[in-house]
Amino acid sequence: MTGxxxxxxxxxxAAGLIAPDAQAAVDGATDVLGYAPYVARIPARPxxxxxxxxxxxxxxxxxxxxxxxxxxAQVAVVSSGDPGVFAMAAAVFEALEDISPADHxxxxxxxxxxxxxxxxxxxxxxLGHDFCAINLSDNLKSAETIRHRIRHAALxxxxxxxxxxxxKARPDGFARALEVLRETCEPGRIVIFARAVTTPDESxxxxxxxxxxxxxxxxxxxxxxxxxxxxxxxxxxxxPRFASEGT
Amino acid sequence: MTGxxxxxxxxxxAAGLIAPDAQAAVDGATDVLGYAPYVARIPARPxxxxxxxxxxxxxxxxxxxxxxxxxxAQVAVVSSGDPGVFAMAAAVFEALEDISPADHxxxxxxxxxxxxxxxxxxxxxxLGHDFCAINLSDNLKSAETIRHRIRHAALxxxxxxxxxxxxKARPDGFARALEVLRETCEPGRIVIFARAVTTPDESxxxxxxxxxxxxxxxxxxxxxxxxxxxxxxxxxxxxPRFASEGT
Numbered sequence: 001m002t003g004x005x006x007x008x009x010x011x012x013x014a015a016g017l018i019a020p021d022a023q024a025a026v027d028g029a030t031d032v033l034g035y036a037p038y039v040a041r042i043p044a045r046p047x048x049x050x051x052x053x054x055x056x057x058x059x060x061x062x063x064x065x066x067x068x069x070x071x072x073a074q075v076a077v078v079s080s081g082d083p084g085v086f087a088m089a090a091a092v093f094e095a096l097e098d099i100s101p102a103d104h105x106x107x108x109x110x111x112x113x114x115x116x117x118x119x120x121x122x123x124x125x126x127l128g129h130d131f132c133a134i135n136l137s138d139n140l141k142s143a144e145t146i147r148h149r150i151r152h153a154a155l156x157x158x159x160x161x162x163x164x165x166x167x168k169a170r171p172d173g174f175a176r177a178l179e180v181l182r183e184t185c186e187p188g189r190i191v192i193f194a195r196a197v198t199t200p201d202e203s204x205x206x207x208x209x210x211x212x213x214x215x216x217x218x219x220x221x222x223x224x225x226x227x228x229x230x231x232x233x234x235x236x237x238x239x240p241r242f243a244s245e246g247t
Numbered sequence: 248m249t250g251x252x253x254x255x256x257x258x259x260x261a262a263g264l265i266a267p268d269a270q271a272a273v274d275g276a277t278d279v280l281g282y283a284p285y286v287a288r289i290p291a292r293p294x295x296x297x298x299x300x301x302x303x304x305x306x307x308x309x310x311x312x313x314x315x316x317x318x319x320a321q322v323a324v325v326s327s328g329d330p331g332v333f334a335m336a337a338a339v340f341e342a343l344e345d346i347s348p349a350d351h352x353x354x355x356x357x358x359x360x361x362x363x364x365x366x367x368x369x370x371x372x373x374l375g376h377d378f379c380a381i382n383l384s385d386n387l388k389s390a391e392t393i394r395h396r397i398r399h400a401a402l403x404x405x406x407x408x409x410x411x412x413x414x415k416a417r418p419d420g421f422a423r424a425l426e427v428l429r430e431t432c433e434p435g436r437i438v439i440f441a442r443a444v445t446t447p448d449e450s451x452x453x454x455x456x457x458x459x460x461x462x463x464x465x466x467x468x469x470x471x472x473x474x475x476x477x478x479x480x481x482x483x484x485x486x487p488r489f490a491s492e493g494t
Contacts, residue, residue: 012358014268019360021263058488082360084367086488090375093485101481109368111259113266113329113358120331121356128337130396132379132405141490145404149377152403156396158379234348238340241305241333243388 005069005105007089009082009112010041013199017118022110025076033065034078034088042078056139058088062095069105082114086135086163115222116161119194122204124236126192126224129243131159136166136173146173147180154184159239160225165217174223175214181225185209190226190237193217206237252316252352254336256329256359257288260446264365269357276323280312281335285325303386305335309342316352329361333382333410362469363408366441369451371483373439373471376490378406383413383420393420394427401431406486407472412464421470422461428472432456437473437484440464453484 006025011017026032032042036052044050053061061077069075079087089109096104120127132153136146153160165174181189187210195203195218205216209225217223230239253272258264273279279289283299291297300308308324316322326334336356343351367374379400383393400407412421428436434457442450442465452463456472464470477486 011266016268016271017266017358019258019264019266021261024263082364082368084364084372084374086375089368089372090485090488093371093375093480093483094487096480096483104481107483109371111264111360111364111368113360114364117329117331117358117361121329121336121358124340124356125331125336127331127380128333128340130379130381132377132400132403133374134377140488145490149403149405152399152405153379156379156399156403157392158396158399233340233343234351236340236343236354238337240341241337241387243392 003069003072003075003105005065005075005077005092005107006110007077007083007092007107008110009079009087009114010038011113012081012115012118012197017113017198019110019112022112025110026078028074029076030074031068032076032078033061038078038080058091059095062088062092065092066095066099066105070103080115082112083109084111085114085133115163115197116224119161119192119197119222119224122194122197122202123192123206123224125238126190126226126230127159127161128239128241129159129227129229130157131161133161133163135163136177137164138170138173143176147176150177150180151184154181157227157243159227159230162223162225164219165221165223166214167219174217178212178214181209186228189228190230192224192237193221194224195221197222250316250319250322250352252312252322252324252339252354253357254324254330254339254354255357256326256334256361257285258360259328259362259365259444264360264445266357266359269359272323272357273325275321277321278315279323279325280308281325285327289325305338306342309335309338312339313342313346313352317350327362329359330356331358332361332380362410362444363471366439366444366469366471369441369444369449370439370453370471372485373437373473373477374406374408375486375488376406376474376476377404378408380408380410382410383424384411384417385420390423394423397424397427398431401428404474404490406474406477409470409472411466412468412470413461414466421464425459425461428456433475436475437477439471439484440468441471442468444469
Protein backbone atom coordinates (compact mmCIF):
# COMPACT_ATOMS: atom_id res chain seq x y z
CA MET A 1 0.00 0.00 0.00
CA THR A 2 1.37 3.42 -0.92
CA GLY A 3 2.06 5.60 2.04
CA UNK A 4 0.35 8.92 2.44
CA UNK A 5 0.85 11.90 4.73
CA UNK A 6 -2.23 13.96 5.55
CA UNK A 7 -1.73 17.18 7.48
CA UNK A 8 -5.01 18.21 9.03
CA UNK A 9 -6.63 20.52 11.52
CA UNK A 10 -8.99 19.31 14.23
CA UNK A 11 -10.67 22.70 14.54
CA UNK A 12 -10.85 24.77 17.72
CA UNK A 13 -12.12 22.04 20.05
CA ALA A 14 -15.76 21.11 19.50
CA ALA A 15 -16.43 17.81 17.70
CA GLY A 16 -19.04 19.61 15.58
CA LEU A 17 -16.35 21.83 14.07
CA ILE A 18 -14.11 19.07 12.66
CA ALA A 19 -14.45 18.91 8.88
CA PRO A 20 -15.67 15.52 7.60
CA ASP A 21 -12.59 15.24 5.37
CA ALA A 22 -10.32 15.69 8.40
CA GLN A 23 -12.29 13.11 10.37
CA ALA A 24 -12.04 10.66 7.47
CA ALA A 25 -8.26 11.09 7.36
CA VAL A 26 -8.04 10.35 11.08
CA ASP A 27 -10.34 7.34 10.70
CA GLY A 28 -8.17 5.93 7.89
CA ALA A 29 -4.82 6.54 9.56
CA THR A 30 -2.39 3.92 10.77
CA ASP A 31 -0.33 6.56 12.59
CA VAL A 32 -1.32 9.87 14.16
CA LEU A 33 1.38 12.34 15.15
CA GLY A 34 1.03 15.65 16.93
CA TYR A 35 1.39 17.72 20.06
CA ALA A 36 0.16 15.53 22.92
CA PRO A 37 -3.02 17.51 23.82
CA TYR A 38 -4.20 17.31 20.19
CA VAL A 39 -3.37 13.62 19.79
CA ALA A 40 -5.36 13.06 23.00
CA ARG A 41 -8.47 14.07 21.04
CA ILE A 42 -8.11 10.94 18.85
CA PRO A 43 -9.71 7.76 20.29
CA ALA A 44 -7.47 4.69 20.37
CA ARG A 45 -8.44 1.77 18.11
CA PRO A 46 -6.81 -1.42 16.81
CA UNK A 47 -4.43 -0.74 13.94
CA UNK A 48 -3.79 2.87 14.98
CA UNK A 49 -0.56 3.98 16.61
CA UNK A 50 -0.69 7.32 18.40
CA UNK A 51 2.56 9.32 18.55
CA UNK A 52 2.07 12.22 20.98
CA UNK A 53 5.08 14.53 21.38
CA UNK A 54 6.05 17.77 23.05
CA UNK A 55 5.27 21.15 21.49
CA UNK A 56 8.87 22.21 20.85
CA UNK A 57 9.50 19.22 18.56
CA UNK A 58 7.71 20.23 15.36
CA UNK A 59 10.57 19.54 12.97
CA UNK A 60 11.45 16.15 14.46
CA UNK A 61 7.77 15.22 14.38
CA UNK A 62 7.55 16.29 10.73
CA UNK A 63 10.59 14.18 9.80
CA UNK A 64 9.13 11.20 11.63
CA UNK A 65 5.81 11.59 9.81
CA UNK A 66 7.53 11.80 6.41
CA UNK A 67 9.60 8.69 7.14
CA UNK A 68 6.52 6.73 8.20
CA UNK A 69 4.67 7.73 4.99
CA UNK A 70 7.72 6.82 2.89
CA UNK A 71 7.58 3.41 4.57
CA UNK A 72 3.99 2.87 3.47
CA ALA A 73 2.00 4.10 6.46
CA GLN A 74 -1.22 6.14 6.31
CA VAL A 75 -0.04 9.05 8.43
CA ALA A 76 -2.12 11.85 9.91
CA VAL A 77 -0.31 14.83 11.39
CA VAL A 78 -2.81 16.68 13.56
CA SER A 79 -2.91 20.28 14.73
CA SER A 80 -5.70 22.13 16.42
CA GLY A 81 -7.49 24.72 14.31
CA ASP A 82 -6.09 24.91 10.79
CA PRO A 83 -2.81 23.11 10.06
CA GLY A 84 -1.55 26.02 7.94
CA VAL A 85 -1.94 28.69 10.65
CA PHE A 86 0.95 28.60 13.12
CA ALA A 87 0.78 24.82 13.09
CA MET A 88 2.31 21.71 11.57
CA ALA A 89 1.98 22.22 7.81
CA ALA A 90 4.90 24.66 7.54
CA ALA A 91 7.08 22.35 9.61
CA VAL A 92 6.37 19.39 7.31
CA PHE A 93 7.25 21.38 4.18
CA GLU A 94 10.38 22.68 5.90
CA ALA A 95 11.39 19.08 6.62
CA LEU A 96 10.77 18.16 2.96
CA GLU A 97 13.60 20.53 1.98
CA ASP A 98 16.08 17.82 3.00
CA ILE A 99 14.53 15.22 0.66
CA SER A 100 14.73 15.00 -3.12
CA PRO A 101 11.33 15.82 -4.67
CA ALA A 102 11.33 12.39 -6.33
CA ASP A 103 11.27 10.88 -2.85
CA HIS A 104 8.53 13.08 -1.39
CA UNK A 105 5.62 10.96 -0.18
CA UNK A 106 2.06 11.70 -1.29
CA UNK A 107 0.90 14.63 0.82
CA UNK A 108 -2.44 16.31 1.33
CA UNK A 109 -3.30 19.27 3.56
CA UNK A 110 -6.87 19.46 4.86
CA UNK A 111 -7.81 22.90 6.14
CA UNK A 112 -9.65 23.50 9.39
CA UNK A 113 -11.43 26.16 11.38
CA UNK A 114 -8.70 28.24 12.96
CA UNK A 115 -8.98 29.51 16.54
CA UNK A 116 -9.16 33.18 15.56
CA UNK A 117 -12.26 32.63 13.43
CA UNK A 118 -13.91 30.37 15.99
CA UNK A 119 -13.29 33.04 18.64
CA UNK A 120 -14.71 35.72 16.35
CA UNK A 121 -17.85 33.67 15.75
CA UNK A 122 -18.49 33.32 19.49
CA UNK A 123 -18.41 37.13 19.86
CA UNK A 124 -20.24 38.16 16.69
CA UNK A 125 -18.12 39.36 13.79
CA UNK A 126 -15.12 41.30 15.17
CA LEU A 127 -13.02 40.26 12.14
CA GLY A 128 -15.73 41.34 9.70
CA HIS A 129 -13.35 43.60 7.81
CA ASP A 130 -9.65 43.38 6.84
CA PHE A 131 -7.61 41.65 9.54
CA CYS A 132 -4.19 40.21 10.40
CA ALA A 133 -3.11 37.07 12.21
CA ILE A 134 0.07 37.45 14.26
CA ASN A 135 1.89 34.81 16.30
CA LEU A 136 3.26 36.49 19.42
CA SER A 137 5.65 33.63 20.20
CA ASP A 138 9.26 34.75 19.93
CA ASN A 139 10.57 31.20 19.58
CA LEU A 140 11.24 31.70 15.87
CA LYS A 141 11.29 35.46 15.35
CA SER A 142 12.59 38.41 17.32
CA ALA A 143 10.55 40.56 19.65
CA GLU A 144 11.39 43.51 17.37
CA THR A 145 9.91 41.74 14.32
CA ILE A 146 6.73 41.15 16.30
CA ARG A 147 6.56 44.82 17.36
CA HIS A 148 7.18 45.88 13.75
CA ARG A 149 4.28 43.76 12.50
CA ILE A 150 1.83 44.90 15.17
CA ARG A 151 2.75 48.52 14.44
CA HIS A 152 2.06 48.13 10.71
CA ALA A 153 -1.17 46.23 11.39
CA ALA A 154 -2.35 49.06 13.63
CA LEU A 155 -1.26 51.81 11.22
CA UNK A 156 -3.01 49.96 8.40
CA UNK A 157 -6.30 49.96 10.32
CA UNK A 158 -6.49 46.16 10.49
CA UNK A 159 -8.29 44.15 13.13
CA UNK A 160 -5.91 41.58 14.59
CA UNK A 161 -5.86 38.07 15.98
CA UNK A 162 -2.96 37.20 18.26
CA UNK A 163 -1.96 33.56 18.64
CA UNK A 164 0.24 32.29 21.49
CA UNK A 165 0.03 35.59 23.36
CA UNK A 166 1.61 34.40 26.58
CA UNK A 167 2.98 31.26 28.20
CA LYS A 168 5.10 30.34 31.20
CA ALA A 169 8.16 30.12 28.95
CA ARG A 170 7.36 33.44 27.25
CA PRO A 171 5.57 35.57 29.85
CA ASP A 172 6.26 38.95 28.19
CA GLY A 173 4.90 38.57 24.64
CA PHE A 174 1.49 40.03 25.21
CA ALA A 175 2.78 42.81 27.48
CA ARG A 176 5.04 43.93 24.62
CA ALA A 177 2.11 43.79 22.20
CA LEU A 178 0.03 45.95 24.54
CA GLU A 179 2.82 48.55 24.60
CA VAL A 180 2.77 48.84 20.80
CA LEU A 181 -1.03 48.95 20.72
CA ARG A 182 -1.09 51.76 23.30
CA GLU A 183 1.30 53.77 21.13
CA THR A 184 -0.80 53.29 18.00
CA CYS A 185 -4.47 52.82 18.97
CA GLU A 186 -7.07 54.77 20.94
CA PRO A 187 -7.88 53.65 24.54
CA GLY A 188 -11.41 52.64 23.60
CA ARG A 189 -10.23 50.05 21.04
CA ILE A 190 -12.08 46.77 21.66
CA VAL A 191 -9.97 43.86 22.93
CA ILE A 192 -11.36 40.33 23.25
CA PHE A 193 -9.75 37.54 25.26
CA ALA A 194 -11.11 34.25 23.97
CA ARG A 195 -9.88 31.26 25.95
CA ALA A 196 -10.37 27.59 25.02
CA VAL A 197 -13.06 28.52 22.54
CA THR A 198 -15.76 25.89 21.86
CA THR A 199 -14.47 23.65 24.67
CA PRO A 200 -16.05 23.15 28.12
CA ASP A 201 -13.38 25.54 29.48
CA GLU A 202 -14.39 28.40 27.19
CA SER A 203 -14.31 31.91 28.61
CA UNK A 204 -14.63 35.15 26.68
CA UNK A 205 -13.90 38.63 28.00
CA UNK A 206 -14.68 41.73 25.97
CA UNK A 207 -12.94 44.87 27.16
CA UNK A 208 -11.05 47.86 25.81
CA UNK A 209 -7.39 48.62 25.34
CA UNK A 210 -7.55 50.94 28.37
CA UNK A 211 -8.62 48.05 30.58
CA UNK A 212 -6.70 45.16 28.99
CA UNK A 213 -3.98 43.62 31.17
CA UNK A 214 -1.33 41.18 30.06
CA UNK A 215 -2.38 38.57 32.65
CA UNK A 216 -5.79 38.27 30.95
CA UNK A 217 -4.10 36.05 28.33
CA UNK A 218 -2.54 32.62 28.69
CA UNK A 219 -1.39 29.90 26.30
CA UNK A 220 -4.95 28.77 25.58
CA UNK A 221 -6.11 32.30 24.71
CA UNK A 222 -6.53 33.94 21.33
CA UNK A 223 -6.67 37.73 21.62
CA UNK A 224 -8.68 39.71 19.08
CA UNK A 225 -8.11 43.44 18.62
CA UNK A 226 -10.82 45.38 16.84
CA UNK A 227 -10.19 47.95 14.15
CA UNK A 228 -11.07 51.62 14.79
CA UNK A 229 -14.71 51.00 13.78
CA UNK A 230 -15.29 47.82 15.81
CA UNK A 231 -18.31 48.27 18.08
CA UNK A 232 -20.83 46.55 20.30
CA UNK A 233 -24.46 45.89 19.50
CA UNK A 234 -26.38 44.30 22.39
CA UNK A 235 -24.22 41.46 23.67
CA UNK A 236 -22.33 41.17 20.37
CA UNK A 237 -19.20 42.75 18.91
CA UNK A 238 -18.77 43.39 15.20
CA UNK A 239 -16.62 45.30 12.75
CA PRO A 240 -18.63 47.14 10.11
CA ARG A 241 -18.18 46.18 6.48
CA PHE A 242 -17.33 49.76 5.53
CA ALA A 243 -14.18 51.68 6.41
CA SER A 244 -13.67 55.33 7.22
CA GLU A 245 -11.05 57.16 5.21
CA GLY A 246 -7.51 56.81 6.43
CA THR A 247 -8.12 53.71 8.51
CA MET B 248 -41.36 27.57 19.09
CA THR B 249 -38.78 30.26 19.71
CA GLY B 250 -37.15 31.61 16.62
CA UNK B 251 -33.46 31.37 16.09
CA UNK B 252 -31.05 32.91 13.61
CA UNK B 253 -27.93 30.89 12.79
CA UNK B 254 -25.27 32.55 10.66
CA UNK B 255 -23.06 29.88 9.18
CA UNK B 256 -20.37 29.20 6.62
CA UNK B 257 -20.60 26.40 4.06
CA UNK B 258 -16.83 26.24 3.62
CA UNK B 259 -15.01 26.73 0.33
CA UNK B 260 -17.05 24.32 -1.78
CA ALA B 261 -16.39 20.65 -1.04
CA ALA B 262 -19.04 18.81 0.98
CA GLY B 263 -16.27 17.30 3.09
CA LEU B 264 -15.29 20.75 4.36
CA ILE B 265 -18.66 21.73 5.84
CA ALA B 266 -18.53 21.58 9.63
CA PRO B 267 -21.08 19.17 11.14
CA ASP B 268 -22.51 21.99 13.28
CA ALA B 269 -23.14 24.05 10.14
CA GLN B 270 -24.76 21.09 8.41
CA ALA B 271 -26.98 20.51 11.44
CA ALA B 272 -28.14 24.13 11.38
CA VAL B 273 -29.04 23.80 7.71
CA ASP B 274 -30.83 20.49 8.36
CA GLY B 275 -32.89 22.07 11.16
CA ALA B 276 -33.78 25.28 9.33
CA THR B 277 -37.22 26.35 8.17
CA ASP B 278 -35.72 29.19 6.13
CA VAL B 279 -32.36 29.54 4.40
CA LEU B 280 -31.26 32.96 3.16
CA GLY B 281 -28.17 33.91 1.20
CA TYR B 282 -26.57 34.88 -2.05
CA ALA B 283 -28.14 32.69 -4.73
CA PRO B 284 -25.07 30.54 -5.62
CA TYR B 285 -24.63 29.62 -1.94
CA VAL B 286 -28.32 28.88 -1.36
CA ALA B 287 -28.12 26.65 -4.46
CA ARG B 288 -25.84 24.35 -2.43
CA ILE B 289 -28.77 23.52 -0.07
CA PRO B 290 -31.07 20.68 -1.27
CA ALA B 291 -34.78 21.44 -1.25
CA ARG B 292 -36.97 19.52 1.21
CA PRO B 293 -40.50 19.78 2.63
CA UNK B 294 -40.73 22.40 5.37
CA UNK B 295 -37.76 24.40 4.10
CA UNK B 296 -38.12 27.70 2.28
CA UNK B 297 -35.10 28.84 0.31
CA UNK B 298 -34.60 32.61 -0.09
CA UNK B 299 -31.86 33.21 -2.68
CA UNK B 300 -31.01 36.86 -3.31
CA UNK B 301 -28.52 38.98 -5.19
CA UNK B 302 -25.07 39.75 -3.83
CA UNK B 303 -25.57 43.48 -3.39
CA UNK B 304 -28.45 42.98 -0.95
CA UNK B 305 -26.66 41.95 2.25
CA UNK B 306 -28.38 44.41 4.58
CA UNK B 307 -31.89 43.74 3.26
CA UNK B 308 -31.21 40.01 3.52
CA UNK B 309 -30.01 40.46 7.11
CA UNK B 310 -33.15 42.42 8.07
CA UNK B 311 -35.35 39.76 6.47
CA UNK B 312 -33.53 37.00 8.38
CA UNK B 313 -33.93 38.85 11.69
CA UNK B 314 -37.64 39.43 11.07
CA UNK B 315 -38.20 35.76 10.25
CA UNK B 316 -36.41 34.68 13.44
CA UNK B 317 -38.41 37.20 15.49
CA UNK B 318 -41.52 35.59 14.01
CA UNK B 319 -40.51 32.14 15.27
CA ALA B 320 -38.66 30.69 12.29
CA GLN B 321 -35.49 28.59 12.43
CA VAL B 322 -33.41 30.72 10.13
CA ALA B 323 -30.06 29.88 8.56
CA VAL B 324 -28.14 32.65 6.85
CA VAL B 325 -25.51 31.01 4.67
CA SER B 326 -22.24 32.33 3.29
CA SER B 327 -19.47 30.42 1.60
CA GLY B 328 -16.30 29.98 3.61
CA ASP B 329 -16.55 31.54 7.06
CA PRO B 330 -19.51 33.84 7.76
CA GLY B 331 -17.30 36.29 9.68
CA VAL B 332 -14.81 36.87 6.84
CA PHE B 333 -16.16 39.34 4.26
CA ALA B 334 -19.53 37.64 4.52
CA MET B 335 -22.94 37.85 6.16
CA ALA B 336 -22.20 37.98 9.90
CA ALA B 337 -21.17 41.64 9.92
CA ALA B 338 -24.27 42.57 7.90
CA VAL B 339 -26.57 40.84 10.40
CA PHE B 340 -25.00 42.64 13.36
CA GLU B 341 -25.16 45.92 11.46
CA ALA B 342 -28.89 45.33 10.91
CA LEU B 343 -29.33 44.61 14.64
CA GLU B 344 -28.29 48.20 15.39
CA ASP B 345 -31.83 49.30 14.44
CA ILE B 346 -33.47 46.96 16.95
CA SER B 347 -33.62 47.29 20.75
CA PRO B 348 -31.41 44.60 22.35
CA ALA B 349 -34.48 43.31 24.20
CA ASP B 350 -35.96 42.43 20.83
CA HIS B 351 -32.87 40.73 19.35
CA UNK B 352 -33.66 37.15 18.37
CA UNK B 353 -31.51 34.27 19.56
CA UNK B 354 -28.44 34.30 17.35
CA UNK B 355 -25.54 31.91 16.86
CA UNK B 356 -22.58 32.21 14.51
CA UNK B 357 -20.99 28.95 13.33
CA UNK B 358 -17.51 29.42 11.90
CA UNK B 359 -16.33 27.79 8.69
CA UNK B 360 -13.25 27.14 6.60
CA UNK B 361 -12.54 30.39 4.82
CA UNK B 362 -11.40 30.44 1.17
CA UNK B 363 -7.95 31.82 1.95
CA UNK B 364 -7.09 28.91 4.22
CA UNK B 365 -8.56 26.33 1.85
CA UNK B 366 -6.50 27.83 -0.96
CA UNK B 367 -3.40 27.76 1.22
CA UNK B 368 -3.94 24.09 2.06
CA UNK B 369 -4.14 23.15 -1.63
CA UNK B 370 -0.71 24.75 -2.24
CA UNK B 371 1.08 23.70 0.94
CA UNK B 372 1.43 26.28 3.69
CA UNK B 373 1.91 29.73 2.10
CA LEU B 374 0.22 31.39 5.09
CA GLY B 375 2.39 29.51 7.57
CA HIS B 376 3.56 32.70 9.23
CA ASP B 377 1.89 36.05 10.07
CA PHE B 378 -0.63 37.05 7.40
CA CYS B 379 -3.38 39.53 6.51
CA ALA B 380 -6.76 39.13 4.85
CA ILE B 381 -7.78 42.06 2.66
CA ASN B 382 -11.01 42.53 0.71
CA LEU B 383 -10.15 44.27 -2.55
CA SER B 384 -13.76 45.25 -3.26
CA ASP B 385 -14.21 49.01 -3.18
CA ASN B 386 -17.98 48.78 -2.70
CA LEU B 387 -17.67 49.81 0.95
CA LYS B 388 -14.25 51.42 1.24
CA SER B 389 -12.16 53.69 -0.93
CA ALA B 390 -9.43 52.57 -3.30
CA GLU B 391 -7.01 54.66 -1.23
CA THR B 392 -7.90 52.78 1.96
CA ILE B 393 -7.22 49.51 0.15
CA ARG B 394 -3.84 50.79 -1.10
CA HIS B 395 -2.99 52.00 2.41
CA ARG B 396 -3.69 48.56 3.88
CA ILE B 397 -1.75 46.64 1.25
CA ARG B 398 1.20 49.00 1.73
CA HIS B 399 1.26 48.43 5.50
CA ALA B 400 0.83 44.68 5.05
CA ALA B 401 3.82 44.63 2.70
CA LEU B 402 5.96 46.88 4.90
CA UNK B 403 5.10 44.70 7.89
CA UNK B 404 6.37 41.58 6.10
CA UNK B 405 2.99 39.84 6.16
CA UNK B 406 1.80 37.22 3.71
CA UNK B 407 -1.59 38.27 2.32
CA UNK B 408 -4.85 36.80 1.14
CA UNK B 409 -6.92 38.97 -1.20
CA UNK B 410 -10.67 38.37 -1.42
CA UNK B 411 -12.83 39.70 -4.28
CA UNK B 412 -9.80 40.74 -6.32
CA UNK B 413 -11.65 41.51 -9.52
CA UNK B 414 -15.14 41.38 -11.03
CA LYS B 415 -16.95 42.76 -14.03
CA ALA B 416 -18.32 45.59 -11.90
CA ARG B 417 -14.90 46.30 -10.36
CA PRO B 418 -12.31 45.40 -13.01
CA ASP B 419 -9.47 47.50 -11.54
CA GLY B 420 -9.14 46.31 -7.95
CA PHE B 421 -6.43 43.77 -8.46
CA ALA B 422 -4.50 45.93 -10.94
CA ARG B 423 -4.30 48.63 -8.24
CA ALA B 424 -3.15 46.04 -5.72
CA LEU B 425 -0.40 44.89 -8.09
CA GLU B 426 0.82 48.49 -8.40
CA VAL B 427 1.25 48.77 -4.63
CA LEU B 428 2.90 45.36 -4.41
CA ARG B 429 5.39 46.30 -7.17
CA GLU B 430 6.32 49.43 -5.18
CA THR B 431 6.87 47.50 -1.96
CA CYS B 432 7.90 43.91 -2.77
CA GLU B 433 10.67 42.21 -4.76
CA PRO B 434 9.84 40.80 -8.25
CA GLY B 435 10.40 37.22 -7.11
CA ARG B 436 7.66 37.41 -4.49
CA ILE B 437 5.42 34.35 -4.81
CA VAL B 438 1.85 35.02 -5.98
CA ILE B 439 -0.82 32.30 -6.04
CA PHE B 440 -4.10 32.51 -7.96
CA ALA B 441 -6.50 29.99 -6.44
CA ARG B 442 -9.80 29.79 -8.27
CA ALA B 443 -12.91 27.90 -7.13
CA VAL B 444 -10.87 25.97 -4.60
CA THR B 445 -12.13 22.47 -3.66
CA THR B 446 -14.80 22.56 -6.39
CA PRO B 447 -14.73 20.73 -9.76
CA ASP B 448 -13.72 24.07 -11.35
CA GLU B 449 -10.60 24.43 -9.19
CA SER B 450 -7.49 25.85 -10.81
CA UNK B 451 -4.33 27.00 -9.06
CA UNK B 452 -1.51 29.00 -10.60
CA UNK B 453 1.71 29.67 -8.72
CA UNK B 454 3.82 32.47 -10.15
CA UNK B 455 5.83 35.49 -9.05
CA UNK B 456 5.03 39.16 -8.77
CA UNK B 457 7.09 39.79 -11.92
CA UNK B 458 4.81 37.50 -13.92
CA UNK B 459 1.45 38.18 -12.24
CA UNK B 460 -1.15 39.90 -14.43
CA UNK B 461 -4.41 41.38 -13.26
CA UNK B 462 -6.44 39.23 -15.65
CA UNK B 463 -5.26 36.09 -13.83
CA UNK B 464 -7.89 36.87 -11.15
CA UNK B 465 -11.66 36.88 -11.35
CA UNK B 466 -14.51 36.97 -8.86
CA UNK B 467 -14.07 33.29 -7.93
CA UNK B 468 -10.33 33.72 -7.24
CA UNK B 469 -8.54 34.20 -3.96
CA UNK B 470 -5.04 35.60 -4.45
CA UNK B 471 -2.33 34.71 -1.96
CA UNK B 472 0.85 36.79 -1.73
CA UNK B 473 3.79 35.22 0.04
CA UNK B 474 5.97 36.99 2.54
CA UNK B 475 9.66 37.65 1.72
CA UNK B 476 10.63 34.13 2.91
CA UNK B 477 7.89 32.19 1.08
CA UNK B 478 9.47 29.50 -1.09
CA UNK B 479 8.84 26.37 -3.12
CA UNK B 480 9.77 22.84 -2.15
CA UNK B 481 8.99 20.26 -4.85
CA UNK B 482 5.47 21.00 -6.05
CA UNK B 483 4.55 22.81 -2.82
CA UNK B 484 4.76 26.39 -1.57
CA UNK B 485 5.31 27.25 2.08
CA UNK B 486 6.24 30.13 4.32
CA PRO B 487 8.86 29.20 6.93
CA ARG B 488 7.92 29.43 10.57
CA PHE B 489 10.87 31.71 11.30
CA ALA B 490 11.29 35.34 10.18
CA SER B 491 14.38 37.22 9.14
CA GLU B 492 15.08 40.47 10.92
CA GLY B 493 13.25 43.50 9.62
CA THR B 494 10.58 41.59 7.73
